[in-house]
Amino acid sequence: MAGHSAKLDAKTLWGGKESPFQTSYGKLMMWFFLVSDALTFSGLLIAYGFTRHDAQDAWPIGEETFNSMPFLGHGYPLLYVALMTFILIVSSVTMVLAVEAGHRMDRKGVTKWMIATIIGGFFFLGSQAWEWSHFIHGSEFGKIELADGSVAIVKGHFGELQNFTVLEAGKTHKKGEVITEDLMHQFQHAAEKGHLEAGKIHLADGSIAKINKAADHEMTLIIKKSGKKFKVGQANITGAAASKLYYEALYAGDNNRVIYGANMKQNEYGPQQYAQFFFFITGFHGFHVFSGVIINIIILLGVLSGTYHKRGHYEMVEKTGLYWHFVDLVWVFVFTFFYLL
Amino acid sequence: MERDDLIEYSLHNHHDDAAGKSIRQKIYKVTVLLTVITIIEVLIGASIKQSSDWWSTVKVLFILLTLLKAGYIVMVFMHLGDEPKYMRNVILIPYFIFVIYLIFIALYEGTAVGNVWDKMFP
Numbered sequence: 001m002a003g004h005s006a007k008l009d010a011k012t013l014w015g016g017k018e019s020p021f022q023t024s025y026g027k028l029m030m031w032f033f034l035v036s037d038a039l040t041f042s043g044l045l046i047a048y049g050f051t052r053h054d055a056q057d058a059w060p061i062g063e064e065t066f067n068s069m070p071f072l073g074h075g076y077p078l079l080y081v082a083l084m085t086f087i088l089i090v091s092s093v094t095m096v097l098a099v100e101a102g103h104r105m106d107r108k109g110v111t112k113w114m115i116a117t118i119i120g121g122f123f124f125l126g127s128q129a130w131e132w133s134h135f136i137h138g139s140e141f142g143k144i145e146l147a148d149g150s151v152a153i154v155k156g157h158f159g160e161l162q163n164f165t166v167l168e169a170g171k172t173h174k175k176g177e178v179i180t181e182d183l184m185h186q187f188q189h190a191a192e193k194g195h196l197e198a199g200k201i202h203l204a205d206g207s208i209a210k211i212n213k214a215a216d217h218e219m220t221l222i223i224k225k226s227g228k229k230f231k232v233g234q235a236n237i238t239g240a241a242a243s244k245l246y247y248e249a250l251y252a253g254d255n256n257r258v259i260y261g262a263n264m265k266q267n268e269y270g271p272q273q274y275a276q277f278f279f280f281i282t283g284f285h286g287f288h289v290f291s292g293v294i295i296n297i298i299i300l301l302g303v304l305s306g307t308y309h310k311r312g313h314y315e316m317v318e319k320t321g322l323y324w325h326f327v328d329l330v331w332v333f334v335f336t337f338f339y340l341l
Numbered sequence: 342m343e344r345d346d347l348i349e350y351s352l353h354n355h356h357d358d359a360a361g362k363s364i365r366q367k368i369y370k371v372t373v374l375l376t377v378i379t380i381i382e383v384l385i386g387a388s389i390k391q392s393s394d395w396w397s398t399v400k401v402l403f404i405l406l407t408l409l410k411a412g413y414i415v416m417v418f419m420h421l422g423d424e425p426k427y428m429r430n431v432i433l434i435p436y437f438i439f440v441i442y443l444i445f446i447a448l449y450e451g452t453a454v455g456n457v458w459d460k461m462f463p
Contacts, residue, residue, distance in 0.1 A: 020428075021424070021427060021428040022424075024350045024351050028428070031428075035436050039439060042440045043443070046440075046443050046444055046447045049448055050451035051451065053448050053452045054452070055455065056455055063386060077386070079383065079387075086376060089375050090372075093368060093369075093372045093418075096368055096417075097365065099420075100361055103361070105355065315351035315354065318351075318354075325414055325418045325419045326419070328418075329411055329414045329415065332407060332414065335382075336382070336403055336404065340382060340403050341403060
């Protein structure tokens with residue numbers, strides 16, 4: 001193009017006309033935007049670090065909180081997040097391949113790799129939706145306030161609820177009736193409201209039923225808030241002692257002694273701020289992924305209609321590519337600081 | 342009037358098939374590397390508990406591996422390694438000055454606030 005000289009020496013470089021960065025306006029502005037966005041995410045993660053250093057031992061540990069896999073159940077610490085990380089890295093790779101194809105003016109290649117990138121983006125968003133849903137619903141044991149005022153999270157295998165046998169009739173259930181539907185939901189609801197007592201459940205219609213439940217296995221209590229007897233950071237309570245403490249508290253009949261899952265006010269994993277940081281950081285990142293997928297789709301439409309081919313270069317693909325890699329980059333840090341450490 | 346002082350740098354950003362092949366090879370190499378690092382991180386995270394004596398070493402290792410991963414993403418995938426030195430510096434230096442300062446001040450303060458809190462409400 002007119003005005004452009006291929007070789008520059010240091011003197012002409014800074015003398016005007018030529019850009020010392022040898023970069024187009026759009027790409028440079030994308031970089032500046034990414035630097036400011038990176039500072040936003042750094043701010044969020046550092047705020048997380050601040051709160052965590054402040055809370056110390058009461059803070060939940062990633063492998064305790066995130067140990068489930070879809071279809072497989074519990075006992076797979078961090079595997080699912082690692083899979084999510086892998087999905088995002090792969091979609092970053094397909095994006096960089098699209099950029100490379102663009103440099104060769106290979107329109108077919110760009111189309112192919114852009115589609116792969118968009119699919120990867122949807123996979124990641126779906127994974128995050130599952131992760132959120134799982135986080136919000138929580139575990140089968142929940143977090144419990146023990147008799148001495150300490151608060152513990154519970155790990156282990158919850159014995160299956162077989163049925164409820166009605167002992168005293170209520171509005172809908174008759175005496176002797178055996179309830180087999182929706183047991184876990186009713187059980188957790190009653191537990192939260194303090195409607196459980198020594199192996200019996202007070203159902204919503206006013207009836208009282210006996211809980212028939214298989215035994216729990218490998219129960220462990222991890223103290224997350226100190227009470228009179230148990231302190232944060234002490235050895236975990238296991239086996240029969242754990243079971244005794246847990247059911248003593250569960251059957252005490254107090255409102256709100258056990259918490260399942262997470263919402264904006266309380267969560268079963270640790271301090272209140274933990275869930276708030278989880279929702280905000282992964283949510284903000286998820287929103288970036290979502291907008292990245294939308295932008296990728298728009299650029300793909302441009303590729304398909306031949307706009308960039310006519311222009312003579314695929315720099316738009318490169319620019320969205322920068323944004324997409326940035327999203328991957330942020331996840332690498334979220335993965336380390338939220339899940340691993 | 343057509344201006345001749347605007348330079349479309351993107352028009353020079355092309356390479357031929359041979360160069361493309363070597364670039365793709367580099368991309369695949371980095372992919373394998375990033376995957377292996379992630380697998381190592383998960384294995385360490387799942388096998389060494391936070392109560393272990395090794396944990397503080399593991400923590401440093403995690404941060405180093407993360408920075409390594411981030412470095413590859415920024416330098417290779419985002420092509421920052423191929424950009425002119427000036428541009429690289431304009432992007433990286435201001436970011437690191439802010440972030441290192443912020444990390445230092447926030448973590449230091451966080452621990453201090455936690456200690457005061459524990460003293461006031463033991």
